[in-house]
Amino acid sequence: MKPTIKDIAQRANVSTATVSRVLAKKEKSYRPETAAKIEAIAKELGYKKNIAAAELAAHSSKLIAVILNNTQTNFSNDIIAAIQAETDKAGYQMFILYAGNHDSRLLNQAISVALERHVAGILLVATSLDEQAAMTLRETSTPCRLVSVYDENDPKYTGFKFISSDNEKIGYLATNYLIDHGHQRIGLAGIDRSSTGEQRLRGYQQAMCEHGLAPHRDWVVYGDYSFGPQQNILKGLASKKLDAIITASDMVAVGLIKEARLLNIRIPEDLSLVSIDGTFLCDITIPTITSVTQDFYQMGVLAVRSLLKNQDSQFVPVHITARNSIRLLAEKPSLQN
Amino acid sequence: MKPTIKDIAQRANVSTATVSRVLAKKEKSYRPETAAKIEAIAKELGYKKNIAAAELAAHSSKLIAVILNNTQTNFSNDIIAAIQAETDKAGYQMFILYAGNHDSRLLNQAISVALERHVAGILLVATSLDEQAAMTLRETSTPCRLVSVYDENDPKYTGFKFISSDNEKIGYLATNYLIDHGHQRIGLAGIDRSSTGEQRLRGYQQAMCEHGLAPHRDWVVYGDYSFGPQQNILKGLASKKLDAIITASDMVAVGLIKEARLLNIRIPEDLSLVSIDGTFLCDITIPTITSVTQDFYQMGVLAVRSLLKNQDSQFVPVHITARNSIRLLAEKPSLQN
DNA sequence: ACCATTATTGAAAACGTTTACATTTAAGAG
């Protein structure tokens, strides 16, 4: 039988209460000698606390549930590593639940499991809400944060706190950066039609408009952030004579670089490229890809802090990482269609 | 206050025992009407089982601890997704603990946490053991499996069951495949000096020897499986006039492709390449990379099954995925040094 | 209608902690 505090108490000639206090390191409520004795015995017996019992008695768990979208994003690794490190630092453990892929049943099941475990908090990473999930999460007293997802315009999302990059800013930054380099006919490829995509699109449009460059509707190609030289982004845009393209993710950028190579379009000589994300993929290509870089690790850190310290929503700063996929254009390239 | 089975029992005019039985779906031990009534009330009250209490009472947890190495490998995603799906299917939940990077303290702490949670089992993914960890795991009755790690020659590993690709076979397959395509001067790049690297090296050497191609010691370049065009693998091997290189991982392959491009070495015209892993990275490069492909998803699935059903160690089949990084050489290229 | 089974249910004892409250012991003030 596994040893319990009772066994320790007996051997140490103290009560279980004292053992509990020592093992839980309750401040100033036991003599150092008592503590030493108890700790020695605990070690000798190979005692392991039964967390289930502890959580039951204390009405508090040191668990954080992380709910993840199943789609393989090459950045969730970073977020998760950060969440793990930060929860660990606070004496918590994280535990991961996958919520499939826009699968309402799985999502709600994951939430249910988290609540059954009476977790200290829930982190929804890159996962969009549905009506039922939103309701459940609103009703429970368990705190929750959305990570890398938000939507001020969707009532489903109101009341939920989030930690994310500012997608509008991302679109705006990327576009402005290209404009600063003399580009005018700028495309946007790979965004989806959900909140994230729309937000980036808005930023793009705003930057364009502010410079009097009304973006052509055809310059925007929708997608799902994934790799796809087969998506023929460039073929579709070929007739448009674009100066540059912003890709919605590094995966899209990599696909586009490959497509360009096959079509003998040189980057950046014939076409500039700036990607959104800034993961390691930007460094493995030729040329390396200039990106609007998101700080995914920091995002994870802040998400945990926000959850544990009940802080408000916040945007994680983004920045341009200059690499080699942009050329400098003359001041005013032609603009006729 | 959150509702408990007591509340449900009261409202349904039954005992808590009955409620427990219904909610746990104990076979044939209650009338359907009773079940219906209880389930209705549970739903109405928004009842959530307190898993801590259940685990405490039942002496069994439905948790699987997954202990992970911190190093970013682009395949652990697949393994983890599989573990999640498979544990879920069996009614378990998995929970992840990071063990740093050959960090003894963190590893043992992770194991300790897993044991405190009285998990049903532990999966060590791509994590090597140290003396203390091996001892702890041997002493406990909690079952455990190593995933993607094994070493028949290291006494630390004896007695531990594993699920992994056969690294010797991987090295052997890759080498043979190149030999079959007429290559003779074959290098091996990026392996480390731990068990995995040594095993792959042995397979490589065996295949070479079987064909009377004593491999030159200089043809093997050590590394750590990671991306590094800066590692100058090719520069180091330039004088060796190799026909082909086997890279220890896709990341190494990608780095090597980049290096080759910068050095104007054409792949596969000047140098053939076969990589080990076969992840998405093999598809995004130009040329696409022929690989010895590991079935990481299956590895995760089998690991969970082995753990839960107490099955023995097993190798997960690997196979060659032909892509475009190998050329066909004449039967007998020159072999003088 | 009666008895032997069998299917349902209930009562209550675990499970291993934490913690409020009570008690004892030690320490300090005068």
Add this chain to the structure above:
DNA sequence: CTCTTAAATGTAAACGTTTTCAATAATGGT
């Protein structure tokens, strides 16, 4: 040396389930 107060420990009641064993109700055979 006594009194007051603080520190250290003990007692015992939770916490919300599961499960054994006992009790009751339903069922079928005769």
